[in-house]
Amino acid sequence: MVTIREYKKSESLEEAWELNQKKSNRILGGMLWLRQGNNVIQTAIDLSGLGLDTIEETDKEFRIGCMVSLRELEQHAGLTKYTGGAMREALRHIVGVQFRNLATVGGSIFGRFGFSDVLTMFLTMDSYVELYKGGIVSLEEFAKSKPDNDILVRLIVKKEQVHFAYQSVRNTQTDFPVLTCGAAKLADGSYRFAIGARPGRAVLFHGIPENLVTGTNLRGSAEYRKHLADVLVKRTTKLLDEANMTGEER
Amino acid sequence: MQKVNIIIEVNGKKISEAIEPDMTLFDFVRAHGCYSVKCGCETSNCGLCTVFLEDKPVLSCSVLAVRADEKRVTTLEGLQEEAAEFGAFIADQGAEQCGFCNPGLIMNALALFREIEFPTEEEIKEYLSGNLCRCSGYEGQLRGIQDFLSWKKEKGVRA
Ligand SMILES: Cc1cc2nc3c(=O)[nH]c(=O)nc-3n(C[C@H](O)[C@H](O)[C@H](O)COP(=O)(O)OP(=O)(O)OC[C@H]3O[C@@H](n4cnc5c(N)ncnc54)[C@H](O)[C@@H]3O)c2cc1C
Ligand code: FES
Ligand code: FES
Numbered sequence: 402m403v404t405i406r407e408y409k410k411s412e413s414l415e416e417a418w419e420l421n422q423k424k425s426n427r428i429l430g431g432m433l434w435l436r437q438g439n440n441v442i443q444t445a446i447d448l449s450g451l452g453l454d455t456i457e458e459t460d461k462e463f464r465i466g467c468m469v470s471l472r473e474l475e476q477h478a479g480l481t482k483y484t485g486g487a488m489r490e491a492l493r494h495i496v497g498v499q500f501r502n503l504a505t506v507g508g509s510i511f512g513r514f515g516f517s518d519v520l521t522m523f524l525t526m527d528s529y530v531e532l533y534k535g536g537i538v539s540l541e542e543f544a545k546s547k548p549d550n551d552i553l554v555r556l557i558v559k560k561e562q563v564h565f566a567y568q569s570v571r572n573t574q575t576d577f578p579v580l581t582c583g584a585a586k587l588a589d590g591s592y593r594f595a596i597g598a599r600p601g602r603a604v605l606f607h608g609i610p611e612n613l614v615t616g617t618n619l620r621g622s623a624e625y626r627k628h629l630a631d632v633l634v635k636r637t638t639k640l641l642d643e644a645n646m647t648g649e650e651r
Numbered sequence: 652m653q654k655v656n657i658i659i660e661v662n663g664k665k666i667s668e669a670i671e672p673d674m675t676l677f678d679f680v681r682a683h684g685c686y687s688v689k690c691g692c693e694t695s696n697c698g699l700c701t702v703f704l705e706d707k708p709v710l711s712c713s714v715l716a717v718r719a720d721e722k723r724v725t726t727l728e729g730l731q732e733e734a735a736e737f738g739a740f741i742a743d744q745g746a747e748q749c750g751f752c753n754p755g756l757i758m759n760a761l762a763l764f765r766e767i768e769f770p771t772e773e774e775i776k777e778y779l780s781g782n783l784c785r786c787s788g789y790e791g792q793l794r795g796i797q798d799f800l801s802w803k804k805e806k807g808v809r810a
Binding site for chain 1: 652653655672673693694695696698701704707708709710713714715717718759762777778779780781782
């Protein structure tokens with residue numbers, strides 16, 4: 402259980418950032434991951450008063466505030482349409498509706514969790530993170546970096562001419578995934594894949610994944626995961642080719 | 652610890668208090684007599700502690716009470732009639748054994764019916780997948796829910 406000595410609802414990002422420079426202070430997302438450990442937090446920094454809980458959609462991009470819940474992402478009409486339902490598929494297995502009403506996209510991406518469906522799905526899209534001090538960085542780069550004391554303000558997804566598909570393998574419907582696979586087929590016919598829960602962090606491949614590195618944990622062996630990756634790549638490719646044939650508009 | 656002043660509306664009643672910053676919403680509603688809300692796990696996984704925060708079902712064990720400041724919270728105590736009407740169909744199936752999971756399931760099922768009036772079997776399963784029951788196999792509950800929905804549909808037609 403976490404112990405929190407002080408609670409601060411931030412009035413500005415600058416104030417939140419300054420507080421976050423101290424190691425014993427922590428930013429609160431949905432707090433679901435944070436509360437699992439025996440953490441002692443001096444000051445809990447709450448960003449929920451800064452209007453960062455909205456999804457804006459323009460012709461060119463989606464701008465998704467860090468405090469947007471996973472459930473809001475899953476139910477957003479624009480994202481559902483743009484991803485052909487892949488976003489919803491990526492999120493709907495995460496614990497339960499009540500959980501997803503709390504978990505935030507900011508905490509999910511900032512955490513760079515190996516098992517993350519959220520990271521896998523966003524890597525599949527042309528995504529960027531906007532960091533308060535670090536500016537706009539591609540998610541591919543961010544996913545490889547170590548957590549620091551910056552603030553993830555929002556995610557930006559640039560729209561492309563593209564079809565998406567998403568699949569995961571789980572031992573039970575709402576357990577952590579054994580392997581995740583996001584796939585995109587671009588207008589020029591090329592493919593892009595993100596494979597996660599290897600069990601390491603999701604990685605992005607331009608084209609059919611080659612030399613995928615997998616590992617062993619309680620949920621599955623490295624070899625099993627390699628096999629699953631082949632299967633999921635085939636299945637998502639099939640879904641994408643079918644979607645292309647019907648020429649659905651995105 | 653530095654206490655925080657909050658005002659939370661629990662089942663229509665405004666409560667103002669100075670609380671510890673790490674008090675959970677679960678502890679807060681229990682402290683104010685909502686004993687239907689129970690805690691069944693330490694990993695945000697079981698759904699037993701479900702309450703509505705501004706009409707959305709959430710895990711009260713995982714929300715800081717300070718974050719519910721100036722918000723509305725609803726527990727089973729505030730939904731007696733609705734809960735009894737629906738709960739009778741679960742009871743009719745003899746769906747449960749120990750019954751510990753029941754309040755969380757009822758809360759989340761009511762949230763489902765508010766979102767989707769007549770959900771399909773798939774929609775029911777997906778929406779309620781975060782409510783764990785360690786005695787049953789969920790089949791009785793599913794039948795109870797479907798019976799309730801048929802009854803509601805019929806009632807709607809007759810009305
Ligand atoms: C039991 C359980 C099962 C889960 N199963 C799955 C699963 O199957 N698939 C899946 O994809 N995910 C799963 N998750 C992860 C979950 O979906 C979230 O990604 C996770 O809880 C983090 O989101 P949060 O909002 O709770 O963040 P928090 O727990 O609040 O924060 C996580 C970390 O990020 C920091 N942080 C939060 N927001 C920001 C910000 N804006 N800027 C900078 N730092 C920030 C926090 O200080 C903390 O260090 C699971 C989590 C739990 C607890
Ligand atoms: S007590 Fe289990 S999810 Fe809250
Ligand atoms: S009846 Fe015992 S946990 Fe559900």
